[in-house]
Amino acid sequence: MDPKIELLAPGGDIDAIKAAIIAGADAVYCGLDTFNARNRAANISFEELVGIIRLAHQYQCEIFLTLNIVILENEFKTLAKLLSKLVNTTLDGVIVQDIGMFQLIKKHFPTLDVHASTQLTTHNRGQIPFLKKLGASRVNLSRELNLREITAMTATGREHDITTEVFVHGSLCIAFSGLCYSTSASVGNSGNRGRCSQACREEYETTESGHNFPLNIKDNSAFFDLPALIEAGVHSFKVEGRIKGASYVHTVIDSFRKQIDGYLKTGELLEDGERLYKVFNRDLTNSFLKGDLNQSMFIDNPRDNSKNHLKDKLTQNGAQSISVVQIHDAEQTLQQEKSQIQATVDDKIKHLSIAKLPLTLSFSGQLGEPLSITVSTQDFVVGQTQLVDKVFTVRSRSVLSSSDDASIDIGAIEKRFKSLNNAEFELTLHTKDLAAGLSIPFKELTTLRKQLLRELNHGVAVLPAVELPKLEKHPKPAGEAVKLSLLICDEADIALGDLTDADIYFKLPDAYKRGCTKYVDFFKQNPRLIPWFPSVLIGKDYDAALNILEQVQPELIVTNNTGIANRAYELGVKWIAGPFLNTTNSYALLAMQEQFDCHGAFISNEINQQQIKHIARPKNFKMMYSIYHPILLMASRQCFFQQSVGCEKPRIDNGCMLSCDKSTSITNLKGDEFAIDKQKAGYPSIYNQDQFLNTEIINDLAHLFDGFMVDLTNIGAGDKPSPDKARLIYQFEQLLAGSDSAIATLDNMVTQSTVLQYHNGL
Incomplete structure (x- = not known):
């Protein structure tokens, strides 16, 4: 058994990230307010990211940035500017979907560690070397895989020196990730751009089998399958939830932390998982992991199932009937527990700061002496929650000489050192100990600034911004007809x-x-x-x-x-x-x-x-x-007929894939009809009512x-x-x-x- 496993937490906003860190996450994945696949999350600014990285590293927690969307041609200059800033942070990795972004990072930003997003629909062993060649060090496997398939994929990963990551808790997409176009086709809200409108959670007209939410499936949880995943060689256990709040993140991560640590210490699962039902859930299933794709994976309610779970538990505890008063009291207790969870988390994270660090540069020197810059700031030591003072001095090689025309005054200093007032530092300049009318070659000021930056960057040279060359557009061969x-x-x-x-x-x-x-x-x-x-x-x-x-x-x-x-x-x-x-x-x-x-x-x-x-x-x-x-909206490993027209089979088997060729339709409350089509030897799929027909492009392009x-x-x-x-x-x-x-x-x-x-x- 390899105990070097990672608990990877979601961080949709600052409080959620802090909650994940304090709950014991080994790593947190979060997104900026651009280029990430959770457009509905609060997300963070670059300035906040820098503070978050510093805070996380104090607690020996890594930070991965989600850049997991497809990229448009006109965005690459902006993307290059962002990556140029990221390479000069201590960010631990980026999560990528777009093949073009892999190319950009590999060529121009090779120091960035790159993880392949689940949006790349990675589900067979041939895809591992493909992603490795693109530059990925880790692959987030498709959520639909079962334990046997995960084990095989992880073994292939080891052969290619690439680690695997598996979702162990949180919302499930019924569609294959990266291949869902359900709202892109109608209003341009593409899941591949982080704007999924969750058509699978919508209410539809009551189906023949009596369901109003025929595409809504329960949340995923492998809480009791951790030993099998560890045995399979999975490196990272990933929790979904970047649109969830701090109390949810803390509860789930703390529960998994205790479960993992307890198992590694004793060889037994010690947690009962009940706390997972006290925060948002749509009930929980591990059916994909078990390879048991049955009707119980669906739930006819996309909202929080906490109260329903509580009622079910009361019944399971032996009560023949439950009174309205009992239900009311239990719900009140649940609400109080939720409020207490929130209050406890708020109290735990209130002292965690991501504020900029103070940076004071004190310039001093007399005629015939080197120019000295004494730097005062703060830094962290891994494992210590308090920042420590950091003071050092750099000196010019040349000595100060008399000059009336090009003297080093506050204006000249501000011009060359103002870039240090950035996302990480709040800059203050002092020049009272620097004699007036003195000068050194201005290129030495530039050298001193580079020395400062290197020291502040923990001895790593600051990389210059990358300017992308203009790509040449090669025409198709002359005279060649389309x-x-x-x-x-x-x-x-x-x-x-x-x-x-x-x-x-x-x-x-x-x-x-x-x-x-x-x-x-x-x-x-x-x-x-x-x-x-x-x-x-x-x-x-x-x-x-x-x-x-x-x-x-x-x-x-x-x-x-x-x-x-x-x-x-x-x-x-x-x-x-x-x-x-x-x-x-x-x-x-x-x-x-x-x-x-x-x-x-x-x-x-x-x-x-x-x-x-x-x-x-x-x-x-x-x-x-x-x-x-035909416009594919989504394809799934799960069956769409169980909740629409019904099916006599309780679960999907190999025979279903090979022989079933049913078709039906579902209609949403706006009156839009969608065709459900299952070809023999094909995955169940949903299509738009309209065909895609583009005759305009002939004249246009x-x-x-x-x-x-x-x-x-x-x-x-x-x-x-x-x-x-x-x-x-x-x-x-x-x-x-x-x-x-x-x-x-x-x-x-x-x-x-x-x-x-x-x-x-x-």
Whole structure:
């Protein structure tokens, strides 16, 4: 057993961070008021971050900063300025989603430790070396994985010197993280930008099975599974909750701290976990971890379940019936306990300060003497809660000489030392002991300032700000027309290739029968087809997909899974990044090309015209875009039919994945209908009622793209009739040829369509 495990706490605001530190967190993850995936959290300023890092380090607690969103092209200059400041702090690491940000950090800020966010949907062993090559030292695994899968992923991590992190408590997304577009499609509130509107927590019209919150699942808790996770080799136990308050954070972290420490000391779990029910919860489940995906994971109430748990406990304690008075008294007691928790936490953290440190520079010197600067400030010693005084002196190499014109006065000193009045220090300057009319070369003042900064920075040189070079936009080859491509998943649709010279992608399933070799022979017999690999390939499904890639070794593939991308690179197979890799910027294109020999990428459909047009195409790189497809809102490892139409099976098994092909719909209280579609060998998914149809981009941006794709899979259509595929192909070819009439024809053929994402963007 390796006792070197980390308890990682959420910190949505200053008080929550302080509460986590005082409760015994080994590390805290928090976000600034920009570039992080909890837009609804209070978050903190850079100035506050500096004080928080200092406070945390006094308590031997690390601070990780969340920069876990996709980045737009016009944000990289601002991002570089922020990173230039972060590298000169003692920040312990950054949490990243965007592949382009990995590239930026690896090239220009290599001293920053980088952790891969759960938004990267990391769930198979092939993704570990991909993320390692990007620069990640740690990977936050997908929340949907079970213990066996986590163990295998952690073992792969050890092989590549990369640690793993697992969520052990807090809210669960029903969707695969990083692949939820539920509110992005309607109003641009993307989870990939930290603005998730939590459509899964919304109330819907009562479903056939009698539920009003059919997508709402209980909170995650591995409180009693810690021994198994330790045995699996997991390094970091992560608690979700950056929109939760200080009392919640303190209660949960203190409970886990005691549970972990007790187990490491005695080999037994000593805590009963009851305190976890006294703060916000939607009831608790460990079903993902156990691999037991059953109906009990759902709860028809997205709000705090504390009172309901209390009532259930009263009943379990043997009461035949519970009176209204008993319930009222118990609820009053619970409320008092919550108030007491808050008061206790407030009292514990009130003395913790993140204020700037005082910094006094006293300048002194006489004619013929060096210029002396005596520095007075405070610093911390690890393990001591009180700051200690720090005093030191630096002296110039040259001696002061007489000068009437260029004397060192308060103005000259302020000009060169004012930068020390920053996020960490409150600067005061004293010059009363410096004789008037004296001077030294001004470059010596600059040298003294650098010496001061190095000493104040614990002996580490302050790095200069990074100015990003302008990226060159490489045009596509002259005279090369934009090409149409088709996505199919039905073998019967192969015949459509006789109607067109378009590239034809064949979408592979998410799941496979054990020992499946069907698709190896299939692609060898149909060499025109370009394999299209899905986003989620877990465990043996990844192994089966890998076998297809290795046995067929096609000339070209499209993949939405980075594990497959990494193996294609190793095999020398040309690959194109699919649309679900959420590619939104030039740096992501460069990262995939330079590090993995990627030949092209689909640009994310989440971004708008202006956001697309600024992307710089790398040399010899193809840019693609999907102009017609069903709009995926979310895909899940859990079953959407249990709470909508009902299902006779109490839990999901392998047979469900391979054989179920149901479809239904749910309607929210605004009257918006969403199709639930489950293809055979596919994950349950929810789609928008409208298809995405973007004919505008042909006139707007066709000069930027090498290819436009049309999705003919019928996935997400539910029971609605689909347009004739042969006619669709003809009209899209006419559209690319410049026919204006094709636009009207396509609008008539696709009766429910939208182009809102192309207008809204991120």
